Amino acid sequence: MSTDIRTRWLRGVRAPGARIRLVCFPHAGGAAGHFHDWAALTPPEIEVMAVQYPGRQDRLADPCPTTMDELADTVTKVLLHERADDRPLALFGHSMGASVAYEVARRLEEVPGLALTRLFVSGRARPRVPQEEPPRPAPTDSEILDRVRLLDPAGAAVYEEPELRPFIMPALRADFGLLAAYRPARLHRLRTPVTVCGGDRDPGCAVEELTSWSDVTTQEPDIRVFEGGHFYLTPRKAELLGVITEQLS
Template identity: 30%
Template sequence: MTYLRTWPNGAPEAAPVLLCLPQAGASALQFQDWQRRLGSRATVCAVQLPGREDRWGEPAPSGIAEVVGAVVAELADAGLLGRPLVVFGDSLGGLIAYEVARAVGPSALVVCVCRAPVHWARQGGLREDDVERLAAASVAGSDLPPELAAELRDIAAEVLRRDAALSATFREVPGAEPLRCPVYAWGALADETVTPAQLDDWRAVTTGPLHRHDFDGGHRVSREDPGALLGRLSHVLADLAEEEPS
């Protein structure tokens, strides 16, 4: 089964590509609505990791390097690497997005509620308390019967533990060439997981500019209130379109 998911969009062949990597435990499906909202302004291409939805029964990848290699190969096969490319990653997805960006040299890297790579290297991957907290958040506020909510929470925890193991495979490469593209590091004012200082440290990964912004909301801001985030992404995409030669 392939990693990349796309949806009909009517975008011209020269339109920017928005490659999206979801939060831990999440899937590519949330980005189908992003394609609907962005329309022909971009081709939204989302990464579906093994172990969820249509890839539920597949084995977990051996590490982030395996995921990056597969995603880059599929982008090349689809002819998407010759177009302006924005790589977007949400939380853990931001860490994988960074590794993809190192491999392909995109037009821009956008990370949301994701601490800078130096902090992943120091603190390791997602911990068990992260798994339990995120699993509980996935059913918080629902009207589901308690038994069903508990079952869904356990399923979410199983997927999150896979992603925790994946995150633990990240290693900084001493002396690695920095990115040259702009990096957009976005946070959420009520996020109790990622601090402003951890977002500020994205400055170290690129020779290009760092653009910082904090949204209202918490760690799940991309799913609970994506409107403001998509508005800013639209500006990033529009700036790329303006930079392209006519």
């Protein structure tokens, strides 16, 4: 019988016979539940976990991280603490989650004896250093909602509900503020292979921007383009998971 993985930071379904653990990082304003059915759609050799950021759903009372370093440092410590075996890890991050996964990946590469097999990044260009793009002020709620409507027209409807806004805006506000300030001092080239995924009609990350990840890996990234917009991974879930399964096999 499978058992749930449910800690403050990690959610998923335990897969005792798995040979690799896939850790998923949600988009800004998103939650671990976005990946709730991935375990059922991947082979038992892959154990799927998702990160539950603070400030949302059952972590509504937990303060949101204010910097990328704070978030990535904490998630890295959690992953190392939760390792009950030497199973290798793979990371998948979508949108904001791509940046978080990259930062966690470079921290994990510094851990002796830890096997990080692949980083999957989705729907986002590689991080920008301050010389390329200075940090920006945190966006206003109006600017945030305009961005959400652009990237996720269907899902943005929930933010139009006045009674829900006090519960869902704080996390979204914190995530967008974190991203506005996030500018690593320099780019770290990962030894881990990188697969870059994106939608062919993503208004937030054009297909040409996906190649930017070649600047943060010692290997040529594998770029996969799917039909759809910023949240292509919902209608193209089976296709995306097919790629992930193939590359983790």
